[in-house]
Amino acid sequence: MLIPCPHCGLRPSEEFVPKGLAEAPRPALGGRAKPDGPAWQNYLHLRDNVADHSHEYFHHALGCRSWIVVHRHTLTHEVTGATMAADFWKADKPAKGAKDAKSPTAETAEDGQ
Amino acid sequence: MTASLPQPMRLREGGLINRNRPLTFTFDRRVYQGYEGDSLASALLASGVKLFGRSFKYHRPRGVFSAGPEEPSALVEIDQGKAERDPNHRAPMVELYDGLETFSQNHIGPLGLDLMEANDLISRFLPAGFYYKTFFFGGLQAWYRFYEPIIRRAAGLGRPPMEADPHHYDKIYTFADTLVVGGGIAGLTTALSLARAGQSVLVCDERDRVGGAALWQGERFDGQSGAAYGDHLVAEIEAAGGRVLPRTTVFGVYDGGIYGALERCQDHLAKADRRVHTARMKYHRIQADRVVYATGAIERSVGFMGNDRPGVMLASAGHAYLGRYGVRVGQQPTIFTTNDGGYAVAAALAATGADVTLLDARADSRLEAEGVRVLRGVHATKAHGRMGLHRVDYGGAQSGSLTTDALLVAGGWNPAVHLTSHTNDRRQSKPVYDADLRAFLPPELVDSEAASGSVTGALGTADCLASAAAAAAKFGGAALDTPAVDEAVAVSAPKELWAVPGAGQAAFLDLQNDATVKDVGLAAQEGFRSVEHMKRYTTLGMATDQGKTSNVNGLALLAAATGREISAVGTTTFRPPYTPVPMGAFAGHHRQRDYEPFRYSPVYDWAEANGATFVEAGLWMRPSWYTQAGEADWLESAVRETRATRDQLGITDVSTLGKIDIQGPDAAEFLNRLYTNGWKSLPVGKARYGLMLREDGFVFDDGTTSRLAECHFYMTTTTAKAAAVMAHMEFVHQSAWPDLQVAFASVTDQWGGLALAGPKSRDCLAALFPELDVSNDGMPFMGVIETTWKGHTARLFRISFSGELAYEVAVPADVFDAFWREAMAAGAQWDITPYGLEALNILRIEKGHVTGGELDGRVSMDDVGLRKMVSTKKDFVGKAMSRRTAFSDPDRVKMIGLVATEADERIIGGGIVFDSKDGPFDHTTMLGYVTSVAAFSPLKDRSIALAFIKNAADYHGRTLYVVSHVHNRAIIEVTAESPHFYDPKNEKVTG
Numbered sequence A: 001m002l003i004p005c006p007h008c009g010l011r012p013s014e015e016f017v018p019k020g021l022a023e024a025p026r027p028a029l030g031g032r033a034k035p036d037g038p039a040w041q042n043y044l045h046l047r048d049n050v051a052d053h054s055h056e057y058f059h060h061a062l063g064c065r066s067w068i069v070v071h072r073h074t075l076t077h078e079v080t081g082a083t084m085a086a087d088f089w090k091a092d093k094p095a096k097g098a099k100d101a102k103s104p105t106a107e108t109a110e111d112g113q
Numbered sequence B: 001m002t003a004s005l006p007q008p009m010r011l012r013e014g015g016l017i018n019r020n021r022p023l024t025f026t027f028d029r030r031v032y033q034g035y036e037g038d039s040l041a042s043a044l045l046a047s048g049v050k051l052f053g054r055s056f057k058y059h060r061p062r063g064v065f066s067a068g069p070e071e072p073s074a075l076v077e078i079d080q081g082k083a084e085r086d087p088n089h090r091a092p093m094v095e096l097y098d099g100l101e102t103f104s105q106n107h108i109g110p111l112g113l114d115l116m117e118a119n120d121l122i123s124r125f126l127p128a129g130f131y132y133k134t135f136f137f138g139g140l141q142a143w144y145r146f147y148e149p150i151i152r153r154a155a156g157l158g159r160p161p162m163e164a165d166p167h168h169y170d171k172i173y174t175f176a177d178t179l180v181v182g183g184g185i186a187g188l189t190t191a192l193s194l195a196r197a198g199q200s201v202l203v204c205d206e207r208d209r210v211g212g213a214a215l216w217q218g219e220r221f222d223g224q225s226g227a228a229y230g231d232h233l234v235a236e237i238e239a240a241g242g243r244v245l246p247r248t249t250v251f252g253v254y255d256g257g258i259y260g261a262l263e264r265c266q267d268h269l270a271k272a273d274r275r276v277h278t279a280r281m282k283y284h285r286i287q288a289d290r291v292v293y294a295t296g297a298i299e300r301s302v303g304f305m306g307n308d309r310p311g312v313m314l315a316s317a318g319h320a321y322l323g324r325y326g327v328r329v330g331q332q333p334t335i336f337t338t339n340d341g342g343y344a345v346a347a348a349l350a351a352t353g354a355d356v357t358l359l360d361a362r363a364d365s366r367l368e369a370e371g372v373r374v375l376r377g378v379h380a381t382k383a384h385g386r387m388g389l390h391r392v393d394y395g396g397a398q399s400g401s402l403t404t405d406a407l408l409v410a411g412g413w414n415p416a417v418h419l420t421s422h423t424n425d426r427r428q429s430k431p432v433y434d435a436d437l438r439a440f441l442p443p444e445l446v447d448s449e450a451a452s453g454s455v456t457g458a459l460g461t462a463d464c465l466a467s468a469a470a471a472a473a474k475f476g477g478a479a480l481d482t483p484a485v486d487e488a489v490a491v492s493a494p495k496e497l498w499a500v501p502g503a504g505q506a507a508f509l510d511l512q513n514d515a516t517v518k519d520v521g522l523a524a525q526e527g528f529r530s531v532e533h534m535k536r537y538t539t540l541g542m543a544t545d546q547g548k549t550s551n552v553n554g555l556a557l558l559a560a561a562t563g564r565e566i567s568a569v570g571t572t573t574f575r576p577p578y579t580p581v582p583m584g585a586f587a588g589h590h591r592q593r594d595y596e597p598f599r600y601s602p603v604y605d606w607a608e609a610n611g612a613t614f615v616e617a618g619l620w621m622r623p624s625w626y627t628q629a630g631e632a633d634w635l636e637s638a639v640r641e642t643r644a645t646r647d648q649l650g651i652t653d654v655s656t657l658g659k660i661d662i663q664g665p666d667a668a669e670f671l672n673r674l675y676t677n678g679w680k681s682l683p684v685g686k687a688r689y690g691l692m693l694r695e696d697g698f699v700f701d702d703g704t705t706s707r708l709a710e711c712h713f714y715m716t717t718t719t720a721k722a723a724a725v726m727a728h729m730e731f732v733h734q735s736a737w738p739d740l741q742v743a744f745a746s747v748t749d750q751w752g753g754l755a756l757a758g759p760k761s762r763d764c765l766a767a768l769f770p771e772l773d774v775s776n777d778g779m780p781f782m783g784v785i786e787t788t789w790k791g792h793t794a795r796l797f798r799i800s801f802s803g804e805l806a807y808e809v810a811v812p813a814d815v816f817d818a819f820w821r822e823a824m825a826a827g828a829q830w831d832i833t834p835y836g837l838e839a840l841n842i843l844r845i846e847k848g849h850v851t852g853g854e855l856d857g858r859v860s861m862d863d864v865g866l867r868k869m870v871s872t873k874k875d876f877v878g879k880a881m882s883r884r885t886a887f888s889d890p891d892r893v894k895m896i897g898l899v900a901t902e903a904d905e906r907i908i909g910g911g912i913v914f915d916s917k918d919g920p921f922d923h924t925t926m927l928g929y930v931t932s933v934a935a936f937s938p939l940k941d942r943s944i945a946l947a948f949i950k951n952a953a954d955y956h957g958r959t960l961y962v963v964s965h966v967h968n969r970a971i972i973e974v975t976a977e978s979p980h981f982y983d984p985k986n987e988k989v990t991g
Helices: A038-044 A104-108 B040-046 B115-121 B130-134 B139-154 B185-196 B226-239 B315-325 B341-351 B461-474 B517-525 B531-538 B551-561 B583-587 B604-609 B634-647 B667-674 B722-736 B761-768 B813-826 B837-847
Strands: A002-005 A009-012 A017-021 A053-059 A067-073 A079-084 B018-027 B030-036 B075-078 B086-090 B101-104 B169-181 B201-204 B243-245 B248-254 B258-264 B281-293 B297-299 B312-314 B333-337 B356-360 B372-376 B378-384 B391-396 B400-403 B406-410 B413-415 B432-434 B439-441 B449-451 B508-510 B612-617 B620-626 B650-653 B658-663 B686-693 B699-709 B712-717 B743-746 B751-757 B784-789 B792-797 B806-812 B893-900 B912-914 B928-937 B942-950 B959-963 B971-977
Touching (some): B018 B040, B030 B040, B169 B185, B169 B583, B185 B226, B185 B281, B185 B461, B281 B583, B297 B315, B315 B406, B341 B372, B341 B406, B378 B406, B413 B439, B449 B461, B508 B517, B508 B551, B517 B551, B604 B612, B604 B813, B620 B837, B634 B837, B650 B813, B650 B837, B658 B667, B667 B686, B667 B712, B667 B722, B699 B722, B699 B792, B712 B722, B761 B806, B837 B928, B893 B928
Parallel strands (some): B018 B101, B169 B281, B201 B243, B312 B406, B333 B356, B333 B406, B356 B372
Antiparallel strands (some): A002 A009, A017 A053, A053 A067, A067 A079, B018 B030, B258 B281, B378 B391, B432 B439, B612 B620, B751 B806, B784 B792, B893 B971, B912 B928, B959 B971
């Protein structure tokens, strides 16, 4: 597999360490989200495991040390792009399959209080 | 040289062998001769050998069945000896060299008299699924004690080498614009066209010479033989800048244009000619934008009784042995064909003077072959001859029996679609059945793929060359002149005939696994309708050949038995590798000592010269203890080092600690978010102990961080977590708080560090830095001074892990060895004692400091008594989740200290803690577990430990019991107390 690092260009996947799906941003610092509420649970634990386009964190550990979000189709392994993690939650997310319903703004919102 | 040995089946002329270079080799210790250019199979066939080995399940005598990589039967072991033994070589793929030693496999006793052959006599009672059904009798105990050992002895192909592989292997990255898999005439033609168009082209061919089927089929290209024309194409490709790798099998296709290939560099050479310290094989990781599959086609057989007898082989194999090696596989051969292809083989054999009969399964064929007796509408029904074929029965339009010594079966061609299907997940399609060609063709290819030659289903040289031109055109190849070909081979799609009528138990499909026509019927009858289930139930298509000659017949018969179309049944999933690849090739040089890099402290050499015994800590080699004269064991050394440190002065190497340099206006804010405690108020020139949580609230790592300047911090981590902490910091910074103006870099390798510990450590530090005020006022506990030592930056920290008055000093790594030696000299007046990890461990357990043994990813701040480290005024990583209710469950285990009651008993690491010595010692009564053990604590004059137990606070002062279920189950009596055994008020470190 080849990963298009936004900083280094197309590099072999052996240079990267995966972390998991980037499905929700970290709840805001100093926020009042409850540990068992959806904001923290979505960030830490709940993953949809889609058979579709997905967004996954990868660390270019043997390269530029950037954390990036790789856009990959989980059925075909097709990699359609990658975004710097720093930019991922800021910008409008690139098109992805059934996952578009969950918007970043909704995810950042504090749950319940 | 040995007198020339008889080769009764060798013709006087013809073939691509050098009759002037005879080569001597052995098979089962008997001496034979062949010629340069021979394969092991062709040389043995030339010498009249028919019996090559025994089959896997029934131990039936088997000969050679093919002339290529698809060989299911003729598997041999090369060499003998514990390390050199190399099993399961396919005889047609073994190139002959002088002195080659080979052995048959899979028999007990001589090959001709295998004791396991009884399996064949009772084969009717050993159908598919027999093992699953039968060995339940007697229950699980009977399986382990009786059935499994017997089956294990009977099962398995070949014997593995019993010692480490002595060969060298290399891994290399190889790049090309276009990879062409297969160096037959079609593949080479496409490659030349692309190379002429300016592409960097790489051709890989698995055989020792290019040319494919043109090496033996006999057609001529512009008047040249196939071999000469192939060589001509190679020269042209190389002239155009392309590369051709022979003996290189592309075994797998992976995502992103990555292809795995194995190049066999040395196995074909005589031992004396092999280069030492040079790779036996190379594993190429090929990166290519485009691929051309020119993988050819593999002939298939037909199911009939005895179709596995030695002497029965594929028609293409008989043709190849004749055309390429000058070996006539029979004086009186019979061809059994379902298509026109069999006539060319028959004619070629008849031209050598052989007495040839051809059985054509088609009644309506009008084809003739010169000098060949043709029976039409006739099929073979049974082959006779246990150790070598001597007669074949036929039936159909007429029936009868023929005396024969070779039976060549032409059942049609299966395009070698294996590689084209490795990325089926990507394209969401599988090989497609073509009902007219009666063959599976490659799935729809994507833009970066093309196919050339008979893999496309093309029959005959002209069609193959047309497909080669089409493949080249797809990738923008240059136009080439098509060579004039005199078509020597008549071709047609075969009549549909997977097994002859009445074929049953001894009609084989998979010769390697002894799966028969009857087994497939049985699988269907028992409900295994999916081709994947049928494969696993019958084992058809498993093992080293992966059913290259049997899969299609098997699934076609399954389709018939279940009343479905072949296209509806489909193929099993093809996965890499195409042919077996030695594990050594994947490992390359990454084995044993070179498996991972080692990291060495700058004072490794000093430590080694001073009696250190090292332990691997991650990649680091750390001194475990320093042996002095007269010391009997590690514990004696470690206890001496501990006492010296507590009483006088110890020195230890802390260079392996993770070190991270952090700078930027937001550095303090960043640390505030990383650590549980506050950092903004830390003054310049001070260090602070910090605790990090994971985002899920568990303790992650600890260490000290010092403020060197307003916007400059120096962090240390544990040795084990250095890389993880760095990645964690990068993650939270980049993914959550990219706006923070902070930058950090690992400086672990840039700084060497030592700790001076003990009552004399201040004196020693003063001796090293005489101009500095290191008094308790000048350098209080947690004080940090940045200064110079001989012109080099030196950082002094008053921190302690041992519980003693202690200092750590860091200097640049390249002067650390000199600094260490000077510290040893300066401390000599106080008998400075270097101590290793074992003493460090005793010291910190006595002090109740935690390390990786305690911070194992399952503990909370409360569990290790570090709740006081939490700032309530700010948020930080892990804070929210650390408030989960489960973390305050009173049943959670918390840290406690244990002291052995008896001075001569050792607490065992990993032991389980109980509060009664009456048992039962199991999960119903366990209180907790031991995490760290000091085999001997000078402080307590006996063994002590850190442990985690439930309701820890209630057990202080009480007697408990430690049992190690994995050690000796002895019951060790201990007393529980605070884990801070030594100086609980911290008077030593602050004084």
